[in-house]
Amino acid sequence: MGQTLAPIAPPPGFKMKVAVIGAGSLGSLVAGLLGLVAGREDEIFLVTNRPMPDTALTLEPAELVRQQLPVFSEGAVTVRNVRVVENPAEAAGCQLAIVLVKSYRTREAGEQAAALLAEDGVVLSLQNGLGNLTALASVPKLAGQGLAQGVTTIGALQVAAGHIRFNGAGHTSLPILDSPAGNRTLAWFGEKLEQVGLSVSFSGEVESLVWGKLAINCAVNALSALLDFTYEAFLANSPALQVASQAGQEVAELAQLKGIALPYPDVESEFRRVVSLNRATISSMCQSIRKGRPTEIEALNGAVVAEAERLGYPVPVNRLLTQLIRALEAKQQFGGSN
Numbered sequence: 001m002g003q004t005l006a007p008i009a010p011p012p013g014f015k016m017k018v019a020v021i022g023a024g025s026l027g028s029l030v031a032g033l034l035g036l037v038a039g040r041e042d043e044i045f046l047v048t049n050r051p052m053p054d055t056a057l058t059l060e061p062a063e064l065v066r067q068q069l070p071v072f073s074e075g076a077v078t079v080r081n082v083r084v085v086e087n088p089a090e091a092a093g094c095q096l097a098i099v100l101v102k103s104y105r106t107r108e109a110g111e112q113a114a115a116l117l118a119e120d121g122v123v124l125s126l127q128n129g130l131g132n133l134t135a136l137a138s139v140p141k142l143a144g145q146g147l148a149q150g151v152t153t154i155g156a157l158q159v160a161a162g163h164i165r166f167n168g169a170g171h172t173s174l175p176i177l178d179s180p181a182g183n184r185t186l187a188w189f190g191e192k193l194e195q196v197g198l199s200v201s202f203s204g205e206v207e208s209l210v211w212g213k214l215a216i217n218c219a220v221n222a223l224s225a226l227l228d229f230t231y232e233a234f235l236a237n238s239p240a241l242q243v244a245s246q247a248g249q250e251v252a253e254l255a256q257l258k259g260i261a262l263p264y265p266d267v268e269s270e271f272r273r274v275v276s277l278n279r280a281t282i283s284s285m286c287q288s289i290r291k292g293r294p295t296e297i298e299a300l301n302g303a304v305v306a307e308a309e310r311l312g313y314p315v316p317v318n319r320l321l322t323q324l325i326r327a328l329e330a331k332q333q334f335g336g337s338n
């Protein structure tokens with residue numbers, strides 16, 4: 001996804017202090033991947049909101065990932081050079097903070113980023129949905145820091161604290177910033193993902209990236225949570241694929257109405273491609289429902305409905321998916337079997 005533009009390459013010997021905020025599925029995986037390829041002088045932190053008894057991270061690849069990425073050809077890898085901290089002040093002086101909490105916790109994560117960032121640091125959100133950069137920008141202590149939104153189709157699932165299944169070797173699109181120092185920092189991060197064997201591109205069209213990923217997530221996340229199945233099962237279910245296609249199409253039309261060009265020609269082929277890459281997994285929304293946790297529905301289909309209402313454009317499939325997930329969340333909160 002995203003046009004490939006050359007960022008400013010980090011000079012040889014460039015060393016980095018980076019914190020990933022959110023020790024869940026994707027945050028633990030990204031911290032672990034960075035730990036795998038970090039230079040001897042790089043420092044990698046993982047900021048958690050609960051104690052983790054064992055601070056080693058175990059990254060267990062799905063069969064497809066094992067075949068695609070040579071670092072995982074022998075199977076699970078244990079990473080021991082990531083420092084897990086509860087207090088962000090212990091990671092003070094980071095050039096990069098990567099936010100990987102659920103969208104409704106972004107502001108809180110922004111406060112933590114402010115507590116650990118160096119003066120010219122960059123906060124990079126790789127979260128799904130709309131509104132994450134706005135939430136980060138609302139943190140007064142982040143004024144003057146580089147705020148960046150990227151997107152990724154990497155798939156991760158937390159089996160237990162510190163034990164992550166790496167389910168999809170997806171692509172990561174990073175933004176191009178105004179600041180040369182910020183671009184160097186993001187180039188370092190992109191280079192590390194490439195060293196793991198993952199593909200990365202840089203784009204100046206952030207809205208295009210965000211809406212491109214939004215259309216995919218609106219197509220598949222809510223449905224996969226409602227039907228409680230893996231992407232493998234999704235791909236074999238043609239009524240579900242039809243609904244997904246309609247939901248994704250509505251988002252693509254809304255983007256077009258807003259003058260945003262998506263970074264791919266066709267939403268259905270794109271979500272099928274992403275789902276196929278992640279076929280060993282369940283979506284992040286399905287993970288939330290299985291854990292009885294709130295979902296990101298308000299930043300995904302719910303945000304599309306709100307924006308469509310503002311513009312007077314009908315999005316009936318996204319509206320229905322939003323209401324159904326809200327109903328499922330209410331059932332989990334207040335009960336209601338039988």
Ligand SMILES: NC(=O)C1=CN([C@@H]2O[C@H](COP(=O)(O)OP(=O)(O)OC[C@H]3O[C@@H](n4cnc5c(N)ncnc54)[C@H](OP(=O)(O)O)[C@@H]3O)[C@@H](O)[C@H]2O)C=CC1
Pocket residue numbers: 021022023024025026027047048049100101102103105108109112126127128129152153154155156157158283284287293296
């Ligand atoms: N999982 C995936 O494959 C993908 C996820 N994404 C996106 O990445 C983001 C993270 O998703 P995912 O990893 O699945 O979510 P998880 O819920 O698995 O992980 C988020 C973790 O962050 C913790 N947390 C919440 N607030 C804070 C805080 N202030 N400081 C430190 N930790 C905190 C949460 O704890 P608690 O449970 O207590 O709230 C949870 O453990 C989402 O926006 C998602 O859409 C994007 C692509 C793929």
Ligand SMILES: CC(C)(CO)C(=O)C(=O)O
Pocket residue numbers: 128152153154155156168170216217220221274278282283284285
């Ligand atoms: C796995 C992936 C890339 C596709 O839905 C995702 O974004 C999610 O689970 O939220």
